[in-house]
Amino acid sequence: MATSFLPRRPAIRFNRRQITLLSIALCTLFLVAIVFSNRFMGDAGLDPALTQRNQPPSLTHLFGTDWLGRDMLTRSLHGMSLSVRVGLLAASFSAIIGTGLGLMAGTLGGKVDAVITWIIDVFFSLPHLVLLIMISFAIGGGTKGVIIAVALTHWTSLARIIRAETLQVNSSDYVQLSYKLGRSPFWIARHHMLPHMIPQLLVGLILLFPHAILHEAALSFIGIGLSPHTPAIGIILAESMRNLSTGYWWVGVLPGLLLLLAVQAFDTLGENVRALIDPKTSQG
Amino acid sequence: MQLGIAAFMLRKLLRLALLLIAVAIFSFVLISLSPIDPIDAYVGADMLQISPEQRDIIAQRWGLDQPMMTRFILWLRQLASGNLGTSIIFNQPVSTVIGSRFQTSLQMLAIAWLLSGALGLAMGVVAGARAGSWLDRAIRFYAYTLAASPTFWVALLLLLVFSVSLKITPICCATPPGVLTKDVTVWQRLHHLILPAATLSLIGVANIALHTRQKLIEVLNSDYVLFARAQGESLVGIIRHHGLRNIILPALTLQFASLSELFGGSVLAEQVFSYPGLGKATVEAALRSDVPLLVGIVFFSALFVYTGNLIADLTYQIVDPRIRIGKSS
Numbered sequence: 001m002a003t004s005f006l007p008r009r010p011a012i013r014f015n016r017r018q019i020t021l022l023s024i025a026l027c028t029l030f031l032v033a034i035v036f037s038n039r040f041m042g043d044a045g046l047d048p049a050l051t052q053r054n055q056p057p058s059l060t061h062l063f064g065t066d067w068l069g070r071d072m073l074t075r076s077l078h079g080m081s082l083s084v085r086v087g088l089l090a091a092s093f094s095a096i097i098g099t100g101l102g103l104m105a106g107t108l109g110g111k112v113d114a115v116i117t118w119i120i121d122v123f124f125s126l127p128h129l130v131l132l133i134m135i136s137f138a139i140g141g142g143t144k145g146v147i148i149a150v151a152l153t154h155w156t157s158l159a160r161i162i163r164a165e166t167l168q169v170n171s172s173d174y175v176q177l178s179y180k181l182g183r184s185p186f187w188i189a190r191h192h193m194l195p196h197m198i199p200q201l202l203v204g205l206i207l208l209f210p211h212a213i214l215h216e217a218a219l220s221f222i223g224i225g226l227s228p229h230t231p232a233i234g235i236i237l238a239e240s241m242r243n244l245s246t247g248y249w250w251v252g253v254l255p256g257l258l259l260l261l262a263v264q265a266f267d268t269l270g271e272n273v274r275a276l277i278d279p280k281t282s283q284g
Numbered sequence: 285m286q287l288g289i290a291a292f293m294l295r296k297l298l299r300l301a302l303l304l305i306a307v308a309i310f311s312f313v314l315i316s317l318s319p320i321d322p323i324d325a326y327v328g329a330d331m332l333q334i335s336p337e338q339r340d341i342i343a344q345r346w347g348l349d350q351p352m353m354t355r356f357i358l359w360l361r362q363l364a365s366g367n368l369g370t371s372i373i374f375n376q377p378v379s380t381v382i383g384s385r386f387q388t389s390l391q392m393l394a395i396a397w398l399l400s401g402a403l404g405l406a407m408g409v410v411a412g413a414r415a416g417s418w419l420d421r422a423i424r425f426y427a428y429t430l431a432a433s434p435t436f437w438v439a440l441l442l443l444l445v446f447s448v449s450l451k452i453t454p455i456c457c458a459t460p461p462g463v464l465t466k467d468v469t470v471w472q473r474l475h476h477l478i479l480p481a482a483t484l485s486l487i488g489v490a491n492i493a494l495h496t497r498q499k500l501i502e503v504l505n506s507d508y509v510l511f512a513r514a515q516g517e518s519l520v521g522i523i524r525h526h527g528l529r530n531i532i533l534p535a536l537t538l539q540f541a542s543l544s545e546l547f548g549g550s551v552l553a554e555q556v557f558s559y560p561g562l563g564k565a566t567v568e569a570a571l572r573s574d575v576p577l578l579v580g581i582v583f584f585s586a587l588f589v590y591t592g593n594l595i596a597d598l599t600y601q602i603v604d605p606r607i608r609i610g611k612s613s
Contacts, residue, residue, distance in 0.1 A: 122307070122310070124544075125303055125544075125586055125589050125590055125593075126307070126544075126582065126586050126589065127544045127547040127588075127589060128544065128545070128548050129547075129549075129551050129552070130547065130548065130551070130566060130582055130585045131582075133566060133567070133578075134311070134570075134582055135314065136570075137318075137573075137578065138317065138318035138320070139318065139319075140319045140320060210432065214434055217434055218435070218436060221434075221436050221555070222436075222551070222552065222555050222567045222570075223567070223571055224567075224570050224571065237434075237436065237437060237440065241556070244440070244444055244448055245448055245455060247448065249444050249448075252440050252444065253440075253441065253444070256434065256437035256440065260429070260433050260434070263433075264428070264429070264432045267428070267432055
């Protein structure tokens with residue numbers, strides 16, 4: 001071992017696989033903590049305490065307090081928890097649509113494939129946010145509007161990946177042989193396609209979450225998403241707009257930072273899971 | 285060559301027509317299925333003062349008593365003749381509203397687009413040329429962070445720093461309050477669009493920088509660069525003669541394709557800075573149930589994104605010598 005001759009070797013040293021596993025564990029822990037934070041934080045910080053209005057961040061109130069004296073850390077965590085749950089739900093629906101259409105396009109081919117590819121192209125030719133606003137508006141806004149809008153708009157890239165993967169596997173020798181042996185398309189989809197799809201699907205799903213959460217927050221921020229009475233992160237940031245000019249920077253900056261961290265945790269999680277299960281990188 | 289371009293354009297126009305028809309069907313179905321009653325939305329607060337007879341008159345005048353198919357055909361015919369309807373909140377033809385709002389947005393979008401393209405390319409080249417250095421790490425960290433940041437939060441931070449704390453930029457709008465539109469100077473306009481444009485460029489940089497970096501590293505690891513290096517070419521020379529040629533085309537495509545993101549970002553940025561452009565109009569239309577304007581904007585944004593991709597395709601045909609030679613031979 002060449003490394004053993006190196007002087008002053010650090011006491012703890014991880015290899016790449018261990019670092020990957022460690023990042024996955026840390027990100028998962030952080031996200032699970034956010035989702036369940038409203039359970040163990042309690043609602044105590046949500047009650048107005050007028051004697052403690054507009055306090056800057058301190059040890060008792062890490063994120064400061066807002067104009068009603070509510071603890072911003074509690075509010076932000078409640079909001080983040082809600083936004084992450086809404087994002088998870090919407091992204092999961094979206095993944096189901098994407099997988100279904102991608103598999104259909106890849107296996108049935110011909111006209112079905114042409115139509116689905118064209119629908120994907122149409123979706124790509126409209127700005128994402130405009131589409132979200134339009135669908136959310138047509139459904140009548142609210143939580144339902146956001147979930148449906150996000151679910152209906154985020155499936156396209158996953159469907160493209162699944163379609164390409166299906167086409168590739170479908171043209172491989174062992175699948176062709178399987179057809180010749182008289183296996184039904186359904187049997188082939190289940191035994192030959194699915195094992196290839198599941199890693200792609202898992203990574204695709206995890207990487208969908210950050211987009212879904214950001215778009216949910218954006219819709220709530222402009223006032224078309226979740227109702228103003230829910231403590232969603234977008235609502236908190238929209239409220240903070242009113243207090244910006246008075247110099248209460250913490251009501252806007254810190255909740256946004258939390259949102260940024262959550263989104264990055266999802267991104268890191270997705271990239272590391274990909275590195276771990278993608279055969280191209282898992283051996284490296 | 286001439287014939288090639290003509291056929292190319294014809295094909296593109298056909299695709300555009302198909303796309304617009306799809307968008308029309310999509311919007312019509314969506315709006316028809318929506319639980320929002322068009323008459324309620326139009327009447328608004330005067331709901332209690334309207335009798336059922338008056339509602340029927342409005343429904344009849346708008347053709348709401350017709351079956352869905354007839355309504356769709358009628359609407360399509362109007363669309364085809366260029367009539368997008370009248371905006372409810374602005375009480376003007378939708379095309380006029382979109383035209384004037386887009387003019388306000390256009391300068392901001394153009395500045396943001398050019399700035400993010402140039403900066404992103406420069407950052408990508410620096411990061412790629414010095415891959416693994418602390419500069420590369422810093423640029424990558426910046427790009428990954430900005431790619432994960434909510435646009436409206438970045439806008440909010442800029443507003444906080446430059447307008448509230450430093451007081452060097454205005455806090456809202458496109459023109460100073462109390463000044464007539466014709467008296468606004470170019471400098472005042474620029475002053476007001478600095479922050480929204482900066483928001484969009486700061487975020488737009490991320491994608492193109494990461495892409496350019498990746499591409500440059502690929503080029504620098506190629507055999508022809510190894511040969512050039514063996515001949516004594518400097519790093520700057522290699523980037524100038526080998527790197528840029530290979531980087532610029534994909535970067536151009538990417539930058540034109542980012543128009544869709546840019547449009548979406550402008551909705552959020554304009555909302556934060558109360559910049560009265562097309563993005564703000566989109567939000568107002570959705571919040572105040574102005575269906576004709578919203579549908580008009582959906583059409584316009586489709587056209588906008590399509591034009592961007594079309595220009596990218598055209599530049600490829602004109603700029604890339606490989607495609608050019610391949611065509612004429």
